[in-house]
Structure formats: structure tokens, C-alpha cells
Amino acid sequence: MIQELDTNGFDQLDKSGSMMVEFYSKVCGPCKMLAFVLRDIDKAKPDFPIYTIDFDENKELKERLGVKGFPIMLFLKDGEEVNRITGLQQKPAIVKAIDEIL
Amino acid sequence: MSNKVRYESYDHLITRQANAENQFLTDFEKQTYTIDTPFVVHNPYLINPLCALVMFKTTQKVAPTVTVCGKRFERENLPHTFAADTVHKLPVLGLYEDFANQVTISLPDGTSKQITIQTGKLPEDVCRCLNVMTSADYLEDNFMFLTPAGKNLPTAYDYKGDIRWMLTENTMFDIKRAANGNILTGSSRFCRMPYNSTGLIELDMLGKIYKEYRLPGNYHHDHFEMEDGNLLVLTQDFTRDTVEDMCVLIDRNTGDILKTWDYKTFLPQDVAGSGSQDAHDWFHNNSVWYDKPTHSLTFSGRHQDAVVNIDFDSGRLNWIVGDPEGWPEEMVKKYFFTPVGDVKNFDWQYEQHAALITPEGDVMCFDNGQYRAKNKDNYIKNRDNFSRGVRFRIDTEKMEIEQVWQYGKERGQEFFSPYICNVEYYADGHYLIHSGGIGFKDGWADDGLGAFLDPKDPAVELRSVTVEEKDGVVLYELETQGNFYRAEKLPIYHDKDNVRFGAGQLLGQLDVTPEFDTVPDAQEVNEQPDAWHNVVIEEDEDRMVFHGRFERGTLAMICLEGDADSHHYFLNTSAVVHLAMCSGAFLEDDDRELKLNISKQGLKGKYQIKLIINDKKFDTGVSIFCP
Numbered sequence: 001m002i003q004e005l006d007t008n009g010f011d012q013l014d015k016s017g018s019m020m021v022e023f024y025s026k027v028c029g030p031c032k033m034l035a036f037v038l039r040d041i042d043k044a045k046p047d048f049p050i051y052t053i054d055f056d057e058n059k060e061l062k063e064r065l066g067v068k069g070f071p072i073m074l075f076l077k078d079g080e081e082v083n084r085i086t087g088l089q090q091k092p093a094i095v096k097a098i099d100e101i102l
Numbered sequence: 103m104s105n106k107v108r109y110e111s112y113d114h115l116i117t118r119q120a121n122a123e124n125q126f127l128t129d130f131e132k133q134t135y136t137i138d139t140p141f142v143v144h145n146p147y148l149i150n151p152l153c154a155l156v157m158f159k160t161t162q163k164v165a166p167t168v169t170v171c172g173k174r175f176e177r178e179n180l181p182h183t184f185a186a187d188t189v190h191k192l193p194v195l196g197l198y199e200d201f202a203n204q205v206t207i208s209l210p211d212g213t214s215k216q217i218t219i220q221t222g223k224l225p226e227d228v229c230r231c232l233n234v235m236t237s238a239d240y241l242e243d244n245f246m247f248l249t250p251a252g253k254n255l256p257t258a259y260d261y262k263g264d265i266r267w268m269l270t271e272n273t274m275f276d277i278k279r280a281a282n283g284n285i286l287t288g289s290s291r292f293c294r295m296p297y298n299s300t301g302l303i304e305l306d307m308l309g310k311i312y313k314e315y316r317l318p319g320n321y322h323h324d325h326f327e328m329e330d331g332n333l334l335v336l337t338q339d340f341t342r343d344t345v346e347d348m349c350v351l352i353d354r355n356t357g358d359i360l361k362t363w364d365y366k367t368f369l370p371q372d373v374a375g376s377g378s379q380d381a382h383d384w385f386h387n388n389s390v391w392y393d394k395p396t397h398s399l400t401f402s403g404r405h406q407d408a409v410v411n412i413d414f415d416s417g418r419l420n421w422i423v424g425d426p427e428g429w430p431e432e433m434v435k436k437y438f439f440t441p442v443g444d445v446k447n448f449d450w451q452y453e454q455h456a457a458l459i460t461p462e463g464d465v466m467c468f469d470n471g472q473y474r475a476k477n478k479d480n481y482i483k484n485r486d487n488f489s490r491g492v493r494f495r496i497d498t499e500k501m502e503i504e505q506v507w508q509y510g511k512e513r514g515q516e517f518f519s520p521y522i523c524n525v526e527y528y529a530d531g532h533y534l535i536h537s538g539g540i541g542f543k544d545g546w547a548d549d550g551l552g553a554f555l556d557p558k559d560p561a562v563e564l565r566s567v568t569v570e571e572k573d574g575v576v577l578y579e580l581e582t583q584g585n586f587y588r589a590e591k592l593p594i595y596h597d598k599d600n601v602r603f604g605a606g607q608l609l610g611q612l613d614v615t616p617e618f619d620t621v622p623d624a625q626e627v628n629e630q631p632d633a634w635h636n637v638v639i640e641e642d643e644d645r646m647v648f649h650g651r652f653e654r655g656t657l658a659m660i661c662l663e664g665d666a667d668s669h670h671y672f673l674n675t676s677a678v679v680h681l682a683m684c685s686g687a688f689l690e691d692d693d694r695e696l697k698l699n700i701s702k703q704g705l706k707g708k709y710q711i712k713l714i715i716n717d718k719k720f721d722t723g724v725s726i727f728c729p
Contacts, residue, residue: 025655026655028655029654029656029657030672030676033657033659088672092619
């Protein structure tokens, strides 16, 4: 399940369990490519929650989470960040990171 | 489909040179040429406009002498006597540019013939000598060979500062004379940004390439010829995210990789970073040296401010010369040295290049000095900094280090190069110090590397200064325009075969270019991408190079679509910051211009080249064939 969030949506999210939060920018080629990769992963793991957040429109949240660039993927377990991957990655690398937190 | 995409197909230079050689050797055999009517081929191997081949036959076996006459007087003449034979194919090297060169061919019996070889002007932007201080007596028949650090070309200067040798191919990085008299340097064939080339080439002074040694991880920075002829070459493993952290030993005859040293096995990657370090380029290896007495390898790692020595066989770390600040305590105790002697005048080296071991076992390098501190709070601005050649005496029993020589500190920012450069050891007390990366803006040493400065900006001055010092006395100084990676003093002729005939060889292999598994949805359109994208597809025997211009943030992918399989390569259109740039040869003026090398390794058959730009898939109209 891929869902777009803003800061408010992120703060209100039930963070129990495992999830991935991706920060992207509309002016980023690798982010556009990553969107296709995430769609592919979503097909393979439809129950794993993936959230995307616009880097440029959620300044306070990105600062709070220490996000300095894009694309970046934060892997959360029960609300705690347990891993983060920076930059465009291929599907196997992301699937591996997901499997590690499941 | 309108023609918006440009396609260029080249034979490898080795093939083009072989064709040219076949042609002139065939022409030579068509009639009888004598010393009175010699057959002259100017620039026979296509890439050295300041050379020629003179060919003729004699009835007796004789040893001819070729003399390139000096521009002004006889003492400037450059003679070379070749081995006795009846068929003579003689390299004429060291011609003056844009000049009716007088070349004398003489035989031992006194027969002599003078011919004129007219050369043309060198390219407008060739880097000229600005000042030279030496004498014909001192430099004798040596030229100073400089290798490029930007868009300039490999160039050699005589004692007057005249250019007497130049290649029109941008062969990069180190240049060294091999035991057989040929020179070894980097190929000019682009592989990866910022400056990886396909491999290493062995060529003669005419510019004829005998071998190109291709490497899966490509070539960068430096190489070293072992006593048995095999070659140590700096490379990396492109299947992982780091660069410039591997060395290989390659078989001189086959190009096969015989041994690999992976620096991650003996160094931590996340400690003691220099001011230029990032996770990707954590070590930035810029030199390799083999020391026979200790059977060890010495590597210079710019991004750890460290000169590192390991055992050749086991790859175990022996010692590290560098500022110990920031290294783990247990490593400092085990591998680092304590300064002794005149410690008041002792300085560690920072972001150094070209480390070597002298016959006495001392460590020499060019201490660029960039940042001149481990801690960010103590970084020094380039205008307040210095670069130098330095020699350290090390005692590996007591783990003590003493600075026994330096040249350059006293010259301050005038001699400051934040990148590139080298030192050479000629004898105890006799050294070359090449500060090739000087970059001034508005009269001050700029904080950017020379490769990033715009040489067309009137406020910018790029300079290269090469000094030879003997027993504390400067005997030679050359100042040129532009930045040059390294300097090497060599006689242009040597006493082995100055040319050998027959086709050169392409050895070793490139890597399989990493592909992207996911292919974005895009609408197929039966048209070429807009001309604004300036797409150029170059193809040669073993690869293609894609060039294109893209606005930042564009989604771009190259698709090779074949009957049996398809391959996809993501193009990163984001701004890429290069912290290190030891050669700007592949940099574009417009940073939206991208290029991607796609090796034919792993591909088979015919492929249509398509290009995804955002939501459309364009057909370039170009197909490539992979044997």
C-alpha cells in the first residue's frame, strides 16, 4: 500500500508495526524512478505500508526526522527508525531492508 | 523520423593506426627509396603532429643517424643513431610546431641528406610555456613531459619551453617509461565520471599504441611496472558503492588480472577523513609504488591524508604515514609514527599525491596540503596554505619519523596545488617537484580545484610549475599555462626499439555495465527525442557512449531492445557534486550534459536504442551490434 502523506498525516499515523517512509521531490529524476520501483515492490508486498512525503512541502517534518536530501527511505518499526537508505536503489536492496524489519 | 540524434561509429585507435601503418608500409614497398629520395610520413600514427617516419633502403647494413636540427644553432640539434640494417624506418621525434623543420639523415660513410618536414600549428588552446629556467647543458636531450588535468593534452617542453611532443588524444594521469622504452599512461577512452578511462595504454613516442589493457573497474591515477614487466594498476570494483580503493596486478602479455588488493580489507572507511572525503570516495588512492627490498606496496590515499604500506603477499598493513588524529587508538599505537628530530619544522602531509619509497627506504610525496588539518575547525584557506615536496625518514622498529627534506613551503600560495602533482627521486638530494594544480582567482589561491575553474574567466589563472632541485639549488623551473597532473623528465629517444611494426592489441576486458531492473511505464512514440537533448551515440568495438542533455529532475533511461533480450540503464539527471577531480578531461561546460558508457560485455546481437524521457519512450533510430 503506497500512500502520500503530509506532516499532519504522518503525525496522526498509527505507527505500530513496520513501515517505510520515503521523502521525494517533484524535481528529482531518481525520485521519479524510485516511484516506479516502489510500485513494483508494492505489487510484491501489498500489505507492507509505504508512505511518501514531499520533501519540499514538509520542511518541519524533514528537519525533525533529520532528512537532508532526496530520495531517502526511512524504515520504521513501532515508530522508531531502524534503518535509512539514501538515494535511488534497485528493488532487491529495498526488499532486503523491508524483510529485515518484518 | 527527422535526424535529431547523431550517431558516430569509430574503429578503436589501435585499428585505425594498424590501417594507417599497413598503408604506408605498402606504399613504401611500391618503389625503391634511398637516402637521397626517402619516403617520409608525417604523423604516421595519427595522434602526434610533431613526429614523422623516414624510410629508405641501403645496399649495405649501416647505422643511420637522424638529426632534428635546432631552430637556432647546432647545439640545439637532437640526434639519434639507430641500429644497423639495410631497411631503415626511422622515427623523427621532437619536431617544432608550425615550422619547416630541417632533418638530417646521415650514414657512417659520410653520406648525408637534409629533408624539410613542415609542421602545422598546434591547437589554439594548447598550454604554452610561460617561463623556463634551465640550460641546454643541463636538460641535454630531455624534455619535460606533462600529463593533462583538464581539457589540455599531454605535452612535452624542451629547454627553451618550446613544445616538441604532443598527443592529440587526452591520455590521462601518470606517464612512465617502461623498461622496453615505451611509455605507459591512461587511455583517453571515457568510462565513468569523473575520470575513469577504460584502461592503461602502452605506446611509443610516435603515438603508436601497442597494447591497451582494459580493466573491469577501469583505470585511474597511477600504475607501476614490476621488474618482470607485469603492471600494478589502480582501479576499483564497480559493483559496490565505493571508488578508488583497489589495486590489481595484471599480466603484461595477456592483460589478465593476477592479483587484487582491496583496501577495505586493511583500512577502516569511516575514520580520519580529509576535508574532501565522502563515503563513496573514502580513500581516493592516487599512487602505487612497489618497494623491492621490503616486498611491499605503498599507496597514497588523499581522502585519509595517509600514505599506507602493506605486505605484497599477505596484504597486511605495515605502517601509515600521516597525522594520527582521528584514527582509532589501537591503530595509532600499531601503525603510526612519532615525529623526531627537528619537530619544530615538522609538518604532516595532507591530501598528498604520488608517494614513493626512495632507495634508502624513505617516503617521499607531494604534500598538497589541502585543508592542512584533520579537524574542520582548523582547516586552512588555500590562500594561507602551502604545498611542497617532502621526504620523511622512517624507522619501522621504533616507529619514528623525521622530516629530512622539503621544497615548496617557503613559496606559500604561489606554489599551492590543492590537487594532483608529483615528486620524482633522481638521486639522494636531487628531486623533481611538480606543482601542477595551481589555480588563482582575483590574484588569490582559489579554494576550488583547478579543474572546476573556468580558464576563460579573465580573473582565473591556471598554472603548472615544475622544479628540479639538487642539493638545495634549483636547477630547472618550468611554468606553463593550465593544470597538469604529473611531470616526468624523459629523453624522447631511447636505446631500445623506438618503433615496432604490426597491429596493437586490445587486452583484458571491460565490466558489464550495471543495469536497472525496473522499467518505468512510458508511452512509445515513433520519433526521436527533441534536438535540444543533443543526443550523440558513439560506438566502437567494445562499447557505446551515450551523450545527452537533460534538465535536472528529468526521468531518463536508455533502453537497448533486442530480439532476445532488453537492457536498461538509468541516467542520473541530478546535480552531482564531485569533491575530487584529478582530471577534468570528461567534464562538460554545461553540467546538464550527461554521458554514460555502456560496455558491450554481456550483450549479444543487435539492439535498438530507445530513450525514456519522463513519460515517453523515444526511438533514437540507432541500433548497435554486439558480437
